[in-house]
Amino acid sequence: MATGEIESVLKLANEFSKLPGVGKKTAMRYAYYIIGLSNDGAKTFADSIMDVKAKVRLCEECGNFTEESPCSICKTRSQEIICVVKEPKDVVAIEKVKGFKGVYHVLHGTLSPMQHIGPNDIRIRELLDRVNRYGTKEVIMATNPDVEGDATALYIANLLKPLGIKVTRIAQGVSMGSELEFADEITLSRAIEDRRDL
Secondary structure (H helix, E strand, O other), X not given: OOOOOOHHHHHHHHHHOOOXXXXXXXXXXXXXXXXXXXXXXXXXXXXXXXXXXXXXXXXXXXXXXXXXXXXXXXXXXXXXXXXXXXXXXXXXXXXXXXXXXXXXXXOOOOOEHHHOEOHHHOOHHHHHHXXXXXXXXXXXXXXXXXXXXHHHHHHHHHHXXXXXXXXXXXXXXXXXXXXXXXOOHHHHHHHHHOOEEO
């Protein structure tokens, strides 16, 4: 520890640096921001973290984050069309478009042999169960347009097609290698509308 560095501040900054996209300098800025908060402000901040940890869980149907299960989307929308995404943040991205009226299925990952992630490590079995239970007519594969996302989409399509289910892939308005959460609403809207058969 260098002269002038305070152990508790370094510890807090270290925790912030574990967040995605937060480097050491940003983590230190966050730590100093917390120091500058009033006691009430710091308590509110800490309470909101604990509140999320206590209340948020996975929807028993779609696997999205929710405070109630099944979530409001699964409760109120038709299961005829299911949009399959990699992560909960992808649901938020597609919902901003406001054009999709079906439900979602969050895989919580994609197939990646290099990282030893196989079909049993993501929520593929749960998707098959839902499709059979609700008589789903179409599954839209909206995994990221990268090698893992494409491999996952093809794998799931090969499981669903023999069941007579239409399987489509979002159009490539979303550039190869990018993530859905960073696509603008118009591009994402067109990608859903212009989806193609797999």
